Amino acid sequence: xxxxxxxxxxxxxxxxxxxxxxxxxxxxxxxxxxxxxxxxxxxxxxxxxxxxxxxxxxxxxxxxxxxxxxxxxxxxxxxxxxxxxxxxxxxxxxxxxxxxxxxxxxxxxxxxxxxxxxxxxxxxxxxxxxxxxxxxxxxxxxxxxxxxxxxxxxxxxxxxxxxxxxxxxxxxxxxxxxxxxxxxxxxxxxxxxxxxxxxxxxxxxx
Amino acid sequence: xxxxxxxxxxxxxxxxxxxxxxxxxxxxxxxxxxxxxxxxxxxxxxxxxxxxxxxxxxxxxxxxxxxxxxxxxxxxxxxxxxxxxxxxxxxxxxxxxxxxxxxxxxxxxxxxxxxxxxxxxxxxxxxxxxxxxxxxxxxxxxxxxxxxxxxxxxxxxxxxxxxxxxxxxxxxxxxxxxxxxxxxxxxxxxxxxxxxxxxxxxxxxxxxxxxxxxxxxxxxxxxxxxxxxxxxxxxxxxxxxxxxxxx
Numbered sequence: 193x194x195x196x197x198x199x200x201x202x203x204x205x206x207x208x209x210x211x212x213x214x215x216x217x218x219x220x221x222x223x224x225x226x227x228x229x230x231x232x233x234x235x236x237x238x239x240x241x242x243x244x245x246x247x248x249x250x251x252x253x254x255x256x257x258x259x260x261x262x263x264x265x266x267x268x269x270x271x272x273x274x275x276x277x278x279x280x281x282x283x284x285x286x287x288x289x290x291x292x293x294x295x296x297x298x299x300x301x302x303x304x305x306x307x308x309x310x311x312x313x314x315x316x317x318x319x320x321x322x323x324x325x326x327x328x329x330x331x332x333x334x335x336x337x338x339x340x341x342x343x344x345x346x347x348x349x350x351x352x353x354x355x356x357x358x359x360x361x362x363x364x365x366x367x368x369x370x371x372x373x374x375x376x377x378x379x380x381x382x383x384x385x386x387x388x389x390x391x392x393x394x395x396x397x398x
Numbered sequence: 399x400x401x402x403x404x405x406x407x408x409x410x411x412x413x414x415x416x417x418x419x420x421x422x423x424x425x426x427x428x429x430x431x432x433x434x435x436x437x438x439x440x441x442x443x444x445x446x447x448x449x450x451x452x453x454x455x456x457x458x459x460x461x462x463x464x465x466x467x468x469x470x471x472x473x474x475x476x477x478x479x480x481x482x483x484x485x486x487x488x489x490x491x492x493x494x495x496x497x498x499x500x501x502x503x504x505x506x507x508x509x510x511x512x513x514x515x516x517x518x519x520x521x522x523x524x525x526x527x528x529x530x531x532x533x534x535x536x537x538x539x540x541x542x543x544x545x546x547x548x549x550x551x552x553x554x555x556x557x558x559x560x561x562x563x564x565x566x567x568x569x570x571x572x573x574x575x576x577x578x579x580x581x582x583x584x585x586x587x588x589x590x591x592x593x594x595x596x597x598x599x600x601x602x603x604x605x606x607x608x609x610x611x612x613x614x615x616x617x618x619x620x621x622x623x624x625x626x627x628x629x630x631x632x633x634x635x636x637x638x639x640x641x642x643x644x645x
Contacts, residue, residue: 238547242546350603387599
């Protein structure tokens, strides 16, 4: 049986329900599975989505800043990849906010604060990007384990897959042969504490 | 003797009456300006200008009073919702943002409920003080809890709903509640009775204080100018409020 591959572009464009529907259409899964409902997060599930939209926002801002910075030591192909990641992060946020609906953060609720010189060199960019992707992957791992709504779990799983791929790319770009062991899930409290160092509340003293 | 008495009656009585009239009029003149303001502004507003007659309370209650014709010259709210509603109803001038704030979780000194983070509330069994729905602090708290995925904390814990932020501070400060959600400025004022636990930045709802003139008189304009002046901003900052850009 011929198997239709879903490339990363398709993977990103499709919603959780759409992914299953597309897979059904391509014969990967039975058509009945196309009835996958859109994410309907329950109480605690919202926590992971709220965290994700803020953390993905920080990483989008970081990749944008990294792409804008020239002469960092990245090749042209690597820079194009960074730009694609920034776009993918933006797509993640749009989808996360759509799922959160009225609970989605509004423009101006918080702002990204990057450490001084964060995008000055290739080594610094990779270092901070690894830190952010590791935080996201560890939080998504917790989310996949704990969210109640199955469609939300699938959605977080897809975000986890993307960010884990990005983490692997970063490690490869830094010259590391392979990821240094499996990542462990992180408690949301600890994750929030780590994310706070990259956020500020506009018009409020820190 | 009679002539002295007559002298007092003729010369001093008008003077005494005049002095009495001035004496009675003076306090009225000093409190001619009625400022309706959110409870969380009590300390700082009385520092900025002690002379007006203040009516501090929950912003939604103050809005209701103004809608029903209460004699307010200025209205300062802990959110934009109430003054904007009055503005749309033609009951105040266009509101302006003059301060910002953030939420914290407070626990009594010594933390008898052993609450170390907002997530401690998931387990339930605590006494929690929050603002009523409709009061800005109550609405902000519910929004924050939704973002943190902790809405169930309101059913898993014993919740007392308070009409304003001062009541929440009081309840927690007295140990009647294990924890409560208030503004960071209130926690600062009551730091001898309560300790604050930070909340994640990503979950913070934007808290913006707005002020508007209910009556178009020079006194109300002068009061708003005082609040937004360099001195007013310094006092707001010292009290722990955030400040919007000047303008």
